[in-house]
Amino acid sequence: MITRDTILKILDTAQIEDVVRDFVNLKKSGSILKGNCPFHQEKTPSFVVNPNKNIFKCFGCGVGGDSFTFIMEHEKFSFPEALRYLANKYHIEIEETQTSTEDKQAQDEKESLMIILSYAAKFYQHQLSETEEGKAIGLSYFKERGFLEDTIQAFQLGYAPDSYDSLLKDALKNGYNNELLLKTGLIKEKNDKAYDFFRDRVMFPIHNVSGKVIAFAGRILRKSENQPKYINTAETELYHKSQILYGISQAKAAIRKQDVCYLVEGYTDVISLYQAGIKNVVASSGTALTKEQVLLVKRFTENIVILYDGDAAGIKAALRGLDIVLEQGLNVKLVLLPDKEDPDSFVKNKGVDATLEYIENQQQDFILFKASQGIKEIDHDPIKKTAVIRDIVESIAKVNDGIKRQVYIKHCSDIVDVSEAVLVNEVNKIRTQLFKKNKELQQEEADALTQYVNIPEEHSQRVAKSPPLYYQEKDIIRILIEHGDQPMEEGLSVAEYIIFELVDITLNNPVFDKIIKMYLNAYQEEIPFDEIKNLNYIADTEVKQCLIEIMTSPYELSPNWFARHEIVVKDANRTYKTDVVSGMKRFQYFKLMEAIKIVDEKIRTSDKEGNFEEMVASILKKMELQEKRKTLAKELQTVVHPH
Numbered sequence: 092m093i094t095r096d097t098i099l100k101i102l103d104t105a106q107i108e109d110v111v112r113d114f115v116n117l118k119k120s121g122s123i124l125k126g127n128c129p130f131h132q133e134k135t136p137s138f139v140v141n142p143n144k145n146i147f148k149c150f151g152c153g154v155g156g157d158s159f160t161f162i163m164e165h166e167k168f169s170f171p172e173a174l175r176y177l178a179n180k181y182h183i184e185i186e187e188t189q190t191s192t193e194d195k196q197a198q199d200e201k202e203s204l205m206i207i208l209s210y211a212a213k214f215y216q217h218q219l220s221e222t223e224e225g226k227a228i229g230l231s232y233f234k235e236r237g238f239l240e241d242t243i244q245a246f247q248l249g250y251a252p253d254s255y256d257s258l259l260k261d262a263l264k265n266g267y268n269n270e271l272l273l274k275t276g277l278i279k280e281k282n283d284k285a286y287d288f289f290r291d292r293v294m295f296p297i298h299n300v301s302g303k304v305i306a307f308a309g310r311i312l313r314k315s316e317n318q319p320k321y322i323n324t325a326e327t328e329l330y331h332k333s334q335i336l337y338g339i340s341q342a343k344a345a346i347r348k349q350d351v352c353y354l355v356e357g358y359t360d361v362i363s364l365y366q367a368g369i370k371n372v373v374a375s376s377g378t379a380l381t382k383e384q385v386l387l388v389k390r391f392t393e394n395i396v397i398l399y400d401g402d403a404a405g406i407k408a409a410l411r412g413l414d415i416v417l418e419q420g421l422n423v424k425l426v427l428l429p430d431k432e433d434p435d436s437f438v439k440n441k442g443v444d445a446t447l448e449y450i451e452n453q454q455q456d457f458i459l460f461k462a463s464q465g466i467k468e469i470d471h472d473p474i475k476k477t478a479v480i481r482d483i484v485e486s487i488a489k490v491n492d493g494i495k496r497q498v499y500i501k502h503c504s505d506i507v508d509v510s511e512a513v514l515v516n517e518v519n520k521i522r523t524q525l526f527k528k529n530k531e532l533q534q535e536e537a538d539a540l541t542q543y544v545n546i547p548e549e550h551s552q553r554v555a556k557s558p559p560l561y562y563q564e565k566d567i568i569r570i571l572i573e574h575g576d577q578p579m580e581e582g583l584s585v586a587e588y589i590i591f592e593l594v595d596i597t598l599n600n601p602v603f604d605k606i607i608k609m610y611l612n613a614y615q616e617e618i619p620f621d622e623i624k625n626l627n628y629i630a631d632t633e634v635k636q637c638l639i640e641i642m643t644s645p646y647e648l649s650p651n652w653f654a655r656h657e658i659v660v661k662d663a664n665r666t667y668k669t670d671v672v673s674g675m676k677r678f679q680y681f682k683l684m685e686a687i688k689i690v691d692e693k694i695r696t697s698d699k700e701g702n703f704e705e706m707v708a709s710i711l712k713k714m715e716l717q718e719k720r721k722t723l724a725k726e727l728q729t730v731v732h733p734h
Contacts, residue, residue: 093174094186095707101174102711104181105158107145113180114165114300114390115140116347121583123591129165129390130154134420134491137615139591150590150611166301170704172202176301200271204329207267207275208304214258215249215294215307225250229293232312236359237439242366245341246295251309253291276324277307289322295358297323297330298340300387306330308337308358308376323376334383336373337361343391345370351394353450354380360398360434367443372398372434385419395423396454398434413457417489424454458486458499462506480507484514488521560685563678564603567593569641570674571610574667576620585671586610586620592675596682602637609634676723683720687713 108124111117117124117140128138128149137151148155154164162173178185218225219233229250233243251258259278263269269285272278279288292309299305306324324330336354338361346352353372355361364372375384388395395416416423426449428437438446465479487499496518504511567589575586590611598604613620690713697706 093171097178097183097186098174098707098711100183101177101181102159102715104183105177106142107147107158107161108140108142110158110161110177110180111140111147112347113343116389116391116393121580121588123583127389128152128154129386132386132419135615135617141591144592150615166299167201169202170708175202200274201328203268203271204275204327205303205305207262207271207277208306208329210262210265210267211258211275211277211307212247212249212294212296212304214261215251215289215296216247217249218252218257219243219248219250219293222250222252224252228291228312232293236363236435237366238362239366242362245365246338246362247304248362249294249296251287251289251292251294254287255290256286258287258289259285274327276327276330288324292322295337297335297337299329299335300339300343300390302340305335306332310358331383332376333381334387336384336387337376338365338373339387341365342371342373346373346388346391350392351396352388352392354388354395354397355434356399357433357435363435363438364446367438367446369438369443369447380415382415382419385415385421389419389421393421395421396450397423397425397457398428398450399425400428400433413461414486414489416457417486420491423457425457425460426450426453426455458483458490459502459506461486462503466507476507480509480514481517483507484517485521487514488518488525560599560678560681563674563681564598564600565641566674567598567678568603568606568637570671571606572623572638572641574671575610575623577667579668579671584620585667587614588671589675590614592679602633605631605634606637673727676727680720680723680727683716683723687716687720690716 108117111124111126115126115129115138117126118136122141122143124140124142125136126138126140127133127136128151130149131152133151138147138149140147146155146157147161156164158177159170159173162168162176163170166172166176168176175185177183219229220226233248238248259272262272262278269278273280273285277288278285280286289307289309291313292311295308295310296304297306297308306327306329308321308323310321311318323332326332337358342352342361342365349371351371353364353369355364355372355374356376357374358376361372361374364370373388385395413423428434428449432440434446437449441449462479462483465483466476469475469479483503487496487503490496490499500511500514500518504514571586571589575584575589577585579585579588590607593607598607609623610620612618613623690709693709694706694713697709
């Protein structure tokens with residue numbers, strides 16, 4: 092078990108923006124960061140990271156929390172797995188109360204599989220560089236391909252010896268479980284006899300986004316009619332071929348920095364370009380591009396350049412992924428290499444500068460290329476032409492930007508010799524169908540996610556009794572109504588500021604909470620905030636009455652108002668920004684008091700039940716909350732209540 096000191100160190104070191112940036116392309120908006128949510132499909136960013144509060148929240152699906160929560164949700168890790176991931180990220184040495192051998196036995200199955208796969212990668216690396224067979228066959232192959240030692244190490248390339256069970260024997264010798272070895276796909280059984288799946292092949296480990304080995308691909312070097320050139324690990328709990336891109340772990344930082352991702356077909360294409368200095372490159376590994384793979388790229392950039400062979404097969408492979416990329420709102424270009432060239436051979440023959448220049452000069456818009464390519468193949472056949480036009484129209488319909496669609500329609504009209512009006516009409520028909528389908532899916536998603544937006548009933552009843560929170564919440568609504576559409580920071584309105592500050596909070600008063608959600612909906616639908624004041628558009632009578640009361644109240648407060656509720660009475664010397672900040676801080680202070688009470692109850696419960704892991708997590712949470720409370724108290728110049 093990981094020690095308490097290690098947990099505290101990880102908690103203190105992990106910064107939410109650093110953790111999330113490994114998976115999501117974030118853009119600054121005032122004091123917060125925004126991006127597309129990695130937990131559900133969306134076109135308008137509703138995922139928010141608040142570095143000051145060290146939390147994240149998605150306004151679309153409701154998922155939120157801290158660095159631990161994010162990693163656990165995104166990677167489907169347990170609490171210990173999340174700890175190990177963050178420790179590895181920040182190079183924190185893990186201290187444990189158990190020996191590593193005992194810990195292996197205590198790990199859950201998923202973590203155990205990762206441990207075995209990591210061991211296998213080291214085994215194949217050792218075979219490549221430290222054995223005569225590996226040097227003579229595997230290493231010589233990589234050297235012939237021009238791969239340098241640093242590159243071999245970066246991708247953990249290896250060699251599987253020409254042996255029936257060398258990996259199996261070594262793994263069992265080192266204490267690894269035979270049943271788990273079978274589940275990794277590294278070992279197979281035939282007639283009740285176990286054997287190595289990979290034999291006499293150079294090995295390409297496949298990593299997830301976090302850099303963990305989740306699978307392998309093996310290339311045979313000797314000609315064989317009975318063996319495929321490449322074989323892959325069978326899909327497991329950890330590995331789904333359609334959801335991963337080869338090289339994503341090595342490429343993600345460069346993709347984010349360059350704001351473009353180069354997509355190629357094969358492993359050696361990725362490695363050669365990477366070695367040449369073009370590091371923002373990944374491979375679909377010979378499969379048709381999937382929605383999951385596109386979303387994986389979208390975490391880091393919205394720009395994809397597809398580099399495929401210029402032959403018929405390369406063109407066909409490139410076109411397979413077009414609509415999927417467009418559906419996700421990415422900008423996509425195509426570069427076809429000269430005949431009999433692939434990215435691997437091209438960069439070796441031409442060099443990195445010439446390769447980058449070629450990519451820059453030869454980029455073609457994907458839809459226009461598709462239209463031009465389709466027309467070339469119709470042979471004046473009207474039926475074929477109709478099919479090509481319909482295919483092009485379906486692609487254009489999936490572009491969400493209206494201006495882009497119009498540009499595509501105009502250019503494609505010239506290419507296929509069909510009037511713009513006809514194309515517009517067909518595009519609109521398809522978009523109407525897509526809109527109806529998306530609405531249905533959104534409703535299904537909303538129904539499935541209701542658990543995220545409701546606090547437990549007992550909690551709601553408990554905190555609703557707190558009078559101070561009623562007044563604080565009411566003051567937040569007052570600030571929203573009076574100042575919502577005014578600027579708070581550059582690129583951030585008062586309403587946005589308040590919405591983002593409340594990312595992890597549901598207001599206890601149901602009417603006030605409805606109003607907050609109205610502002611959230613306005614933000615998501617890009618409706619001006621001042622329109623919310625138009626009572627004619629509000630059907631909910633409770634909400635309407637509440638807004639009327641707040642907008643018409645003269646706020647004639649008694650002299651002891653501040654002493655009782657800690658709400659500052661407005662005066663001419665106070666700016667609206669001061670009003671916003673002070674109101675939010677006082678609300679947060681009282682909310683923290685409630686949160687500490689709830690955590691205290693969790694500590695008592697977990698202690699009684701002997702749940703050490705949950706108790707430690709709760710204690711750490713309480714320490715975090717208390718520190719925030721002290722900070723707020725200083726800022727508010729109030730006395731921290733003993734607790």
